[in-house]
Amino acid sequence: MILVTGGAGYIGSHCVLALQEAGYEVVVFDNLSSGHSEVIGCTELFQGDLTNLPDIMAVFEGRKIDAVMHFAAKIEVGESVIAPQKYYYNNVYGTLNLLNAMKEFNVSKIVFSSTAAVYGEPEYTPINENHPKNPINPYGRTKLMIENILDDYDKAYGLRSVCFRYFNVAGADTQGRTGEWHEPETHLIPNILKAGSGKIFEIYGADYDTKDGTCIRDYINVENLAQAHLLGLEYLLNGGATDCFNLGTNEGSSVKEVFAACEKITKSEIPVKIHPRRAGDAAVLVADNSKVKSVLGWSPKKTLEDSIASAYQWEKSLQGVLIA
Numbered sequence: 001m002i003l004v005t006g007g008a009g010y011i012g013s014h015c016v017l018a019l020q021e022a023g024y025e026v027v028v029f030d031n032l033s034s035g036h037s038e039v040i041g042c043t044e045l046f047q048g049d050l051t052n053l054p055d056i057m058a059v060f061e062g063r064k065i066d067a068v069m070h071f072a073a074k075i076e077v078g079e080s081v082i083a084p085q086k087y088y089y090n091n092v093y094g095t096l097n098l099l100n101a102m103k104e105f106n107v108s109k110i111v112f113s114s115t116a117a118v119y120g121e122p123e124y125t126p127i128n129e130n131h132p133k134n135p136i137n138p139y140g141r142t143k144l145m146i147e148n149i150l151d152d153y154d155k156a157y158g159l160r161s162v163c164f165r166y167f168n169v170a171g172a173d174t175q176g177r178t179g180e181w182h183e184p185e186t187h188l189i190p191n192i193l194k195a196g197s198g199k200i201f202e203i204y205g206a207d208y209d210t211k212d213g214t215c216i217r218d219y220i221n222v223e224n225l226a227q228a229h230l231l232g233l234e235y236l237l238n239g240g241a242t243d244c245f246n247l248g249t250n251e252g253s254s255v256k257e258v259f260a261a262c263e264k265i266t267k268s269e270i271p272v273k274i275h276p277r278r279a280g281d282a283a284v285l286v287a288d289n290s291k292v293k294s295v296l297g298w299s300p301k302k303t304l305e306d307s308i309a310s311a312y313q314w315e316k317s318l319q320g321v322l323i324a
């Protein structure tokens with residue numbers, strides 16, 4: 001059985017579906033502070049909080065957990081600057097409790113949801129895994145701390161881990177079972193798709209040193225991302241050593257390009273205006289994904305357009321839920 005912490009969240013829920021489709025039994029652990037139980041169907045849900053050790057201990061009791069996928073975390077960069085305590089407490093302390101429980105119950109494999117934010121301001125692009133790690137906000141620092149903790153736990157206790165450093169995750173389940181559902185929503189594609197009926201999409205800066213002045217990001221499809229997690233899990237189950245991998249496409253798209261693709265796919269004119277830059281945004285963030293390709297045999301299959309199309313379908317159903 002695979003334990004998925006944060007399994008009711010955006011990326012976690014796609015991995016829950018992928019695990020089940022691959023034949024794994026899954027138990028989800030989630031405090032539902034930002035996740036939604038609707039997106040995991042009838043998967044077993046244990047509602048608890050990682051910062052409360054007895055909660056997570058209770059999940060391991062009476063279940064044969066073979067490995068963990070760990071997504072539960074606070075993930076808003078801006079909030080992490082204003083409220084770092086919340087981030088260190090939830091992300092770092094919460095993970096320590098999870099690792100405690102794993103150690104107690106002799107569970108020695110974990111796939112960890114990390115981020116390209118561990119690299120900080122890019123010194124070169126595309127970014128490979130050896131790029132210096134200098135996160136520029138508390139969120140990124142919590143993720144890097146956890147990566148370091150996992151390395152130390154391997155050396156001391158034999159806990160093996162795969163850390164995936166995500167670039168910009170996009171899209172939704174093509175069967176419409178789950179998708180991006182953040183409140184408030186800060187991400188580019190859902191924000192573009194939510195514009196209209198009085199809401200104007202804001203481009204955060206059009207004066208960057210890029211081809212069209214807007215920021216360039218590497219958008220990786222969430223279903224493809226979930227497949228990488230399955231490969232990471234199988235790698236660990238087959239005895240693979242602790243390692244970290246970028247998950248991205250090697251290709252960048254500008255905010256204006258993403259916006260144009262959204263207008264094309266939705267067949268609508270989306271209201272837009274140029275806004276000043278958002279603090280902390282790097283001009284270009286693109287992954288070098290050669291390591292995950294060669295070690296895990298993973299490669300991204302879906303295009304940015306595929307991601308926008310599934311995100312649009314999901315956004316329409318979400319608006320139906322919220323209006324209903």
Ligand code: UDP
Pocket residue numbers: 168186187188189191192201202203204205215216217255278281
């Ligand atoms: N962005 C934007 N308007 C929005 C949301 C995002 O122009 O309403 C830009 C943002 O400045 C960045 C890119 O879109 O350059 C991707 O931002 P997102 O928040 O989706 O992901 P991040 O790169 O911060 O992880």
